[in-house]
Amino acid sequence: MKYNLPDQSTRIAVAWKSILLTDPHTTISTIRIPNGVIVLAVLGKGSSTGKGSDLDNQSYRSLVYVSRSPERSLCDKLGQRGWEVAPLRSGRAARAYLAAHHPTVGVFDFASGFSSRELASFQSCFATGGIGWVGILAVPQLTNELQRSVIRRYFSRFVTVPYELDSLVDTIGHEHGMMVLSTEPDPLTVDNEMVGTCRTMKELFRAITKVANSDAPVLISGESGTGKELTAVAIHKRSVRRNGPLVAINCGALPYHLVQSELFGYERGAFTGAFQRKIGRIEAAHGGTLFLDEISDLPFESQSIVLRFLQDRKIQRLGSTESIDVDVRIISATNVALEKAVAEQTFREDLYHRLCVLRIAEPPLRERGEDIEVLAYHILEKYRADAAHRIRGFSGEAIKAMYAHSWPGNVRELVNRIRRAIVMSDRRVLGPAELELDYLLSEGDNTLTQVREAAERNAIAAALRRHRGRSLHAARELDISRATLYRLMANHDGRAHRDGIAASTRCPDVPAACDAEQEAWEDRYAKVGNTRRKD
């Protein structure tokens, strides 16, 4: 039987339970279907020229093998079967490897004796999408509740010690086959620009794929620095217009008197100084995508000009009477709520409806959980060469501080902090001081729970700081009710509040919270805090 990859193969993987790729180099594989019949299948694009199939052409022959004492014989055996094995011991090394190499299979040796704390440091690796985990366990570990729950949640298969080398390698082959066939090729990860493994980012990637399949206008909303421009590029790259131009216009930087000439262009002699014809930005995007960045900043008087183009899809260069049809797909981005601008009559409602047919919301960095760490290593890889010496990674304290910080500037802030640290640091391991996050760490915040609590406390403190102690505004920003905010502040025993206020007095550009509302708030908070303490 011959199957073409990837479409049909995906269906095979879904329909049949087990696929054994005995050797990642070969295109001949054994497929075991549910009724027990074994079928030999040739997987590939019908090619037997020896040049290799799609399976060979991709980088999924690498395998991460985590063990405190990696088995030499297992590494050798895997090497003979064409695997590139990366034996690793720590969570940090594994995370960096996963971010850089995207292996399809991971082998985790529970039997080599990782402590519970060490196990927790691997959690983000287990949760990484696109990798199937195979466990090696000692029989008594099957009764250990923590290990059982990790296996149940994240592992597809496991073997117990003592195991037969061949059988383990076959199990890894099974896992590899299932992962390859059930994973759709993802241009986002192929070009390795947009990184994300958490649930919200996976939802974003799915939304990008769907939106890219349509030609309707899309509005991308999200806080500054969350990756709206990156998303616009990803949509364009995945769309049928990918071979056409992508032209970006920063609407905030377009003064009214230049809107017509910038957007529509002009003919020679159209006005004094127009010495030659100039093609406008909209026409330059013909056949491709027009990205209207910071659309909310488009001056009100200019909005009708853009609206007219969106209605007619025609332009007229200044100084010309000829109407030119322009075929572009519109993507716009905003970091403020356009609905609010419409309600306040600073943004035209008819333009809003033209732009906002499809919608994508960019999650802020503070809601991306362990992606902070994945992103940090991605950024380090990208800018590593700027360092005067080789930088190995981040210290444990630096990672803790990153989780504790609330990232008001989102991914851009993370990029800037890491780039600064890479250039300025004399050390091989970047610590919280290099990231200018050392003020966040307090003694003894070591366990995951403590780190999470610290992150929550700091997010609340930062929100209060930004809104000068106004609980209603801070709760709104944190997307929780005011009652929940009070409860959380009470849980943190007032520390988030104190930190928020202390920092707002420390920071020169944020005035201290000392207005009447602040005092009223403090009274209310004191009551909530007292009630809880009585409990």
Ligand SMILES: Nc1ncnc2c1ncn2[C@@H]1O[C@H](COP(=O)(O)OP(=O)(O)OP(=O)(O)O)[C@@H](O)[C@H]1O
């Ligand atoms: N998911 C991501 N993976 C890797 N890098 C990212 C990601 N999201 C954002 N970045 C990086 O963060 C920086 C800011 O991204 P971008 O310019 O797309 O944000 P933005 O939301 O358009 O910002 P603004 O609203 O200020 O225009 C860029 O350096 C970008 O490469």
